[in-house]
Amino acid sequence: MEKNKWPPGDLVIWFFILAELLVFGVFFAAYAFTRASNVELFNTYQLTLDRNAALINTVALITSSYFVVRAVAAIRDNNSKRCFHWLLAALFMGVVFLVVKGMEYHHHFSLGINLNTNTFYMFYLSLTFFHFLHVILGMIILLAVALKARSGGYSAAEHTGVETGASYWHMVDLVWMILFPLVYVMR
């Protein structure tokens, strides 16, 4: 199969994705290295996190990403309506993520936990909240794409917008793939 020179979607979004990955990468490394000098603290408080919620959220994001893949496939097939429906499904999974994560936050906040509680919670809250904001941004992008798809703004010939939104959304998923084991599981 012949290869493309450029990744799917607008090239500009890929520069953005690269920059975002860099920020998250630095954040992950900062977490890991700070943990190295506070192993006991990190191990103790990691246990207070809700791994079941994290599982649901990971599944939600993966599923959402898969739905977006289906949406891209649909528009390549020139099927705007199907594309729109898959995007709606993806958005729904995004909402699931936000709700579950919101419940986790509610639990922590009701215990009076905040950024100053200790270094572990500082990282946990910062990292997950920064990612949380990306989920919201990704959903806004997907929503815009979905609405345009519904009004027939894309076709098999021209659907760069769908691929652009999809690429960003996969990035949000990709980052969580590291965040989940790093913060919730690795000890």
Place this chain on the structure above:
Amino acid sequence: MKYESQKVAKLYFTAAIGLFVGQILFGLILGAQYVIGDFLFPEIPFNVARMVHTNLLIVWLLFGFMGAAYYLVPEEAETELFAPWLAKLMFWIFLAAGAATVLGYLLVPYATLAEVTMNDLLPTMGREFLEQPTITKLGIVVVALAFLFNIGMTILKGRKTVVNLVLLMGLTGLAVFFLFSFYNPVNVVMDKYYWWWVVHLWVEGVWELILGSILAFILIKTTGVDREVIEKWLYIIIAMTLITGIIGTGHHYYWIGTPEFWQWWGSIFSAMEPIPFFMMTVYAFNMVNKRRRNHPNKAAVLWALGTAVMAFLGAGVWGFLHTLAPVNYYTHGTQITAAHGHMAFYGAYVMIVLSMISYSMPMMRGREACNSARAQSMEMWSFWLMTISIIFITLFLTGAGILQVYLQRFSDNPMPFMVVQEKIALFYWLREITGFVFLLGLVLYIASFFVGKNEPEATVELAK
């Protein structure tokens, strides 16, 4: 130039350049005072010279931004300015207020100035960069509101472009964050906390939007590249700027009584602040390489490319140098900061204003597209003289800073501040001498407006 009302920009640009000269002269006085402590004392004490140097910088950049907006917005919106008379009126009010304030700094002791301007009614004076009397601050707010109204109405009645909207966003942010200069809590931690909302969120937030949109405008005009392409870049750059810049405020919140997490947030996010500047460099060169036409105003293109490079170096690289909390622990408030300040302000904001002047001034002065080849060549000389001077000033100050950090803070036997100052005097001398080269560049820059006036405009072939 398509609209008559764009011409009000000329007033603003003229004032900007005039104040720029004042800023540089006071910079030279200051530089001399670093090595000859009682130079011009008691007429112009160090603290007053510093205040005038920094305040003039801010004011002339504001003049430059406003001028740029008055030129750019009607052209983008494809309509005349909403109220050209208001723009002219505000110009004179702003200029008079600015002049009166600087004279106040120079002629009476600061305490007296505070007294006669009735600072105790609403105390806002006495804080770095926000030294203006309260009444001047109120004047700035009035001017800013009238300006925003004028610009906003113009955009509202005309074509809405991304460049205009980003510019409007930046200018609105500029006005909104200035309001925090009226908030002056007694608690010194709170005071500093909100003080940065003006200072940092201006230069590392909303001003970058202004910079981005002006640069985009110049690139659209001079390269003929599709607006859509440039707009896409602009979106990504401002998104990145805002994400890193806003949370990056944290790099001012190390060890000043704010919560500890700021050390992490500040370090991580401000370490990313060079990214949008890097993107800006890549995109500026990319657009110029992909140009659909050769614009005869070579000088303007040079300034625009220069902005992209120097902003990345000064704001991005030199900012990164001391932004991480463990590094800043040692470098805080040393000459490293001064080095960064000089190159960042010049590279990002001075150069973008000069780019805009370079692009627009010939047309406002009756040319078709650009100045004569001779004027342009002189302008490009001034570009190199000023830019290379600022690079050397930055390098000398960085040298001074590294030595200072080592001798005063890092070595096993730290020396007192004043002893260290004597030891780094050589760097200050070099900086001062380079300052004169900068002034020479500025003189050439101004001269370039007057040479070759009767010669024909440069054409693409000639300028090649």
Place this chain on the structure above:
Amino acid sequence: MEDKKFIRPCSIIFGLLLALTVTTWFIGTMGLSGLQVSLMVLGFALIKGQLIGDYFMGLKQVSGFWRWAVTLWLVLVGSLITYAFNITA
């Protein structure tokens, strides 16, 4: 036609991602700890990342720098985390 070629591998990848996720979760709830376990979990994460990059983001069909952009990031982040976990073990 183009469609099937794109969807089928992605569906398989989707299943794989779910399986690896549940495995990671299981290790977490078992309360397993230690360097080996952590690195294994990290390995799963990196594989997942690579699969997302290759198939969902479609980088497998791209040549040049972008083909390896995500991989490069994963390798960098992966090695930094591995190193950080090693110095404490």
